[in-house]
Amino acid sequence: MIVVTGATGVLNGATVEHLLERVPADRVGVSARDVAKARHLADRGVRVRQGSYDDPAALRDSFAGAEQVLLVSANDPTVDMVGLHRNAIEAAVAAGARRILYTSQQGAAIDGPYPPAAVHAATETILAGSGVAWTSLRYGFFAHSFDSMLGPWRESGVIAAPTDGPVPWTDPADLSEAAAAILSGDRSFEGAVTLISGEAVTLDDFAAIVSEISGRSVERVVVGDEQWVAEQQANGVPEQAARFMLTMFRATREGYFAERDPLLAELLGRQPRGVADQLAEHIEV
Template sequence: MIVVTGATGALNGATVEHLLKRVPAEQIGISVRDPAKAQHFADRGVRVRPGSYEDPAALRHSFEGAEQVLLVSTNDPHADAAAQHKVGIEAAVEAGARRILYTSHQAASPDSLFAAAPGHAATEQLLADSGVVWTALRNGFYTHSLAWFLGPWRETGLIAAPADGPVSWTARADAAEAAAVILTDGQPVDGPVTLTARQAVTFDDIAAYASDVVGRVVKRVVVEDDQWVADKVRNGTPEPMARMMLGFFPAARAQCFAEVSPALTELLGREPRSVADQLADTDAA
């Protein structure tokens, strides 16, 4: 059995949808905080059990019978991410899982400037120390999160943001599909695997794509880091959130997100979606 955590979220929920196309439903289990929100999976024959990183006993029960467990990274910015993930890893080991997979990030490093990266790196070390074979899905920075950084560029004709660097923006839907392939294709990946789009681009490049999409010039304007935070706060973003988002920019300038890998293309058997694809789809919608 394959057990997936966080399956009511966008990422692992999409992974379960892909799993349902590849294996019988009775071979899939999900562990979720609120089983009522996963009724649509239960109705299709997926085993649904409650579980969270705050409840080790429930996790062990939800992982019962699992050969593989896919752990989603915590989305609580105030949590001790590695400590929470440790609970999941230990529950999977105690349940007898033969492989643990984890949704990591391409910038996983203990000394990265990206705030979430040290937690991912610490979790990967916990996996390496677990005694169970493991896979870290080092997904590229998700393309949909561009909306957090680009601002109202369609209205203003401007992409006003701090200096950046190349980023291999990656569609979350592609990462979800790749996870399902890795879980089911009979050729598992050991250790970390980087899953990114084929090209790393800057905000200058994105401004050019945006110009093509809307048929008028979209200008890239560089603003100082503190000014960007102040603008976000003035427009309603809580300052702690704005400063957390700001950390993306020095990390990008340090090339933390510049790596590209053919692995995602190979797993999907097609080209991953690009930033230009995402902008065109969003504009069409």
């Protein structure tokens, strides 16, 4: 059996849907904080059990009988995310899982400028010491992050942001499909695998792409880090949130997200959706 956590969310929910196209429903299970939200899966023959990362006993029950467990990363920075991930990994091992997969992130690094990258790297270290086969799926940045980086370009005609670097943005739908291919396939993956593809683009590239899509000229203007933080605060963004976003700009310009990898295209059997297509869909121009 393949057990998936976070199956009532967008990312792993889509992974479950792709799994159900590849394997019988009785080979799929989900561990959900709120089982009522997974009723639509239970009605289709998927095993649904209650489980949460802060309840190891419930997790062990929800993982029982699983050969593979896919763990979605926690997303609340106010809690001990690494500790929660440790709970989930230990529960999967205790339940007898032979392989644990985890939704990590491109550029995972303990000492990098972007805090979530350290959480993912620490979790990968726990996986490596778990004693069972493991695969960390290092996903690329998602398309829904576009708006926060581009700013109010519609009103201003300007993308004003700190110095940045290249990022090969990915469509979450492509990543979910690829994860299902890994879970249901015969190919062995061990350790960290990077699921990104396509050309790595900068905000200069975004300005050119948005100009073409929108039919209006959009300019890229580089703003100093502290000036940008001050401008964000003046627009109502809390300083802590602005400085967190600034760490992402720092990570991009230091090359943490510049890597490209053909694996995503190989798993999909086609080219992933490009930046222009994602912009056209996610940003109303």
